[in-house]
Amino acid sequence: MDVHVRNDGASTVIEVQGEVDLYTSPKVREAIVAATKARAKAVIVDLSGVGYMDSSGVATLVEGLQFSRGYGGVFRLAGLGATVRQVFQFAKLERVFDIYPDVAAATQSLEPRTADGS
Amino acid sequence: MDVHVRNDGASTVIEVQGEVDLYTSPKVREAIVAATKARAKAVIVDLSGVGYMDSSGVATLVEGLQFSRGYGGVFRLAGLGATVRQVFQFAKLERVFDIYPDVAAATQSLEPRTADGS
Amino acid sequence: MVRLMAEAEGIEIRLTSDPRWLQVLRAAVGQVGHLAGLDPAAVDHLKLAVDEACANIIVHGYGGQRGQPIVATLRLYPDRVEIRLRDFGRAVPPDSIRPKTPDASRPGGLGVYLMHRCVDEVVYREADGPGMELVIVKRLIRSGEETDGRPRP
Amino acid sequence: MVRLMAEAEGIEIRLTSDPRWLQVLRAAVGQVGHLAGLDPAAVDHLKLAVDEACANIIVHGYGGQRGQPIVATLRLYPDRVEIRLRDFGRAVPPDSIRPKTPDASRPGGLGVYLMHRCVDEVVYREADGPGMELVIVKRLIRSGEETDGRPRP
Ligand SMILES: Nc1ncnc2c1ncn2[C@@H]1O[C@H](COP(=O)(O)OP(=O)(O)O)[C@@H](O)[C@H]1O
């Protein structure tokens, strides 16, 4: 499993690749803790490369959401595949998280609205 | 592993999906034996859906080639992925078989040449 | 094939309580599910149930201590896949291990609940000796049978 | 991680001489190779070597008889993955098992040859008791090291 973090001004994107379980979730947690400690305005976790996630991965994301809420940040998930989405459904967390089809969609809605747009 | 056989006039296409090993190669052999017993003019084995093949699979294809040569038939392989191709390289069989990028290419060259094409 | 399937056929995997072996066990469980004819979603469910059960053995049974033995037995029956997990750690009364209703305000506490969502049976038993024994059953839905078990007319 | 990797860490898989378990063993071997940090092509090679060795145990060691035991031990070392296969079938002198040069005019006879092409060591040994023991070694190429083993300047 790999975790890549990139900062593109408005948001911190945490890209996760591989299987998230008891062995690998600490690495995801590390990235989330770093981003939320730095009080990133928006954290987007890109799960499009994740084919498997167990409850330790889910718990890590719930923690991230709580950290982020603690300072009024935005915490979003993007690109959940069918297998991962099912775990969120089972855990009744589908409505607790802000879930977007992909990072582009998650980022786009962060941009400040144009004057004539609101 | 699944084996699907289709006859499209000029050729019998044996489409193999999955992993070919000691457990599954008898199913591939069955299809090849049936086609060559029926003296199919051309047998094309589509391996594009095969992610793994061991020596029992290779032996099955060598047998098929021999059956086919026995009555002057054409025997072609199509769509080998990197993993399968490597096994053929190791076994020094890359030049023994007629290997095509896909079934379309393997079928096309079977068609009788047009009058002005030769 | 039918003859062989009539009796249980199995494979046994002995690992230690190190989280990195979980992915190896999952890969093996996935292939057994595939062999049994489960569809890909059902295979995922079986993998998740076994993974959660093993993670609990590592975290609760062995308190996070590495290098302790876990024995997984994967068996194919005509009507089900059965996976037994045996540990030699701290045992708790089998019926004290119960699914908790998910609570979004608290991370964790999902393992046993997910196991029950994913498979047909989750039975903890007192082991013969130290530790616990768990049997996980995933039933095969044969063609001609509805998901609710009623045969088709 | 470094501390854990300094000693061998392993997983043991007990299967029977039924060809359908080969795919389960391969899946587990693949994950162990992945854990070791092998690239996907090297993982494929390791899987093929183990698969060919097991197929030979089934066909030659047990003469095709089902239900006979095979024990695979998969170990991670800092510099290599080591896989031991133990059977309890008909033994032959270890050095009689040799790679044959591929011959396109004859199907079969490729197993041992492919094993040697795929991994760094293939060592058959007389077992302690009936059957044979085989050790397969795939070395890890660490960054800063060339494929020929010479350290970079
Ligand atoms: N293998 C086990 N050995 C001992 N206790 C266990 C075991 N598995 C589960 N438990 C107990 O069941 C409880 C519920 O587990 P679970 O639903 O997975 O949530 P969590 O592991 O997050 O606490 C655990 O907190 C633990 O007390």
Ligand SMILES: Nc1ncnc2c1ncn2[C@@H]1O[C@H](COP(=O)(O)OP(=O)(O)O)[C@@H](O)[C@H]1O
């Ligand atoms: N596990 C084994 N037990 C006994 N004999 C074996 C074993 N593995 C290989 N052999 C012997 O080595 C020979 C070469 O094997 P191989 O190269 O795989 O070709 P093939 O299996 O097609 O004969 C076999 O024919 C067999 O005599």
